[in-house]
Amino acid sequence: MDKHFILNFTPTGMIPTKQMTPHVPVQPAEIITEICQAAELGANIIHIHARDPDDATPSCNKAIYGEIIAGVRARYKDLVLGVSTSGRNYPGFEQRSACLELEGDLKPDMGSLTLSSLNFNKQASINSPEMIQSLAKKMLDRGIKPELEAFDLGMINYAHYLIHKGLIKPPYYFNLILGNIACAQANLLSLGLMIKELPPDSIWSAGGIGDWQLKMNALAIVDGGGVRIGLEDNIYFDADRTRLATNAELIQRIKSIASSMGREPYSHKQVRELLQLDRAAA
Numbered sequence: 169m170d171k172h173f174i175l176n177f178t179p180t181g182m183i184p185t186k187q188m189t190p191h192v193p194v195q196p197a198e199i200i201t202e203i204c205q206a207a208e209l210g211a212n213i214i215h216i217h218a219r220d221p222d223d224a225t226p227s228c229n230k231a232i233y234g235e236i237i238a239g240v241r242a243r244y245k246d247l248v249l250g251v252s253t254s255g256r257n258y259p260g261f262e263q264r265s266a267c268l269e270l271e272g273d274l275k276p277d278m279g280s281l282t283l284s285s286l287n288f289n290k291q292a293s294i295n296s297p298e299m300i301q302s303l304a305k306k307m308l309d310r311g312i313k314p315e316l317e318a319f320d321l322g323m324i325n326y327a328h329y330l331i332h333k334g335l336i337k338p339p340y341y342f343n344l345i346l347g348n349i350a351c352a353q354a355n356l357l358s359l360g361l362m363i364k365e366l367p368p369d370s371i372w373s374a375g376g377i378g379d380w381q382l383k384m385n386a387l388a389i390v391d392g393g394g395v396r397i398g399l400e401d402n403i404y405f406d407a408d409r410t411r412l413a414t415n416a417e418l419i420q421r422i423k424s425i426a427s428s429m430g431r432e433p434y435s436h437k438q439v440r441e442l443l444q445l446d447r448a449a450a
Contacts, residue, residue, distance in 0.1 A: 174394025177211035181400025194224040200239035210433035246436035250278030281314040283323035304335040319351035338369035347380030354380035
């Protein structure tokens, strides 16, 4: 087992609001601060969602993404930064792909690519075959690595199809996200099956929705994978939901679990080498 692991940090997401938890960062300056703090704690891949500065709703505005990336890269040149192409609020290709058009030192290293449509508790995420392939093609043309998001076995099978079509290139990076009500459930069998079906030359991290975040993170550490962690997926520190978590607390807890097993996060440069990300920050 590799003693190092990927710590993929998701500070904001699309759902948490200040009314739900005061700890979620929504303003660009807040998001930058949380990312930099996480980088100090060991986070090595960042999954960025932008929010509108006026009303904190999810935004596809590439200028906001650019502001966040610029603020982080002023301090952490090698930290791997990814942007969200989610279509839950903005279904059009031009809107979803706008953040992939940033240039120079603002260009993201990765872009999220959800591999099928799915239902969340209160909302659908529509990802048509045409949309998935168009986003994958744009990332391929721009030299941006897809952050492949798989919520069940069918999505992993679709990744095999994208490989067959020549739309994604190795090494492949997957976030395996379990515990969503309409997808793979958060248990050892489901995680094991998803890992087994990954294409060769794949690197994976596991995350869990809500109460399942800690369980799936811990299983990933045990099985030699990486973790996806942050307030995007879970805002509580305890299973009884009596205490709201901070991003820093979630990171520190999983690092403690990993340390007890002799594992620690990769450095930022090590993750770049692992994922074969050519573009070093200027």
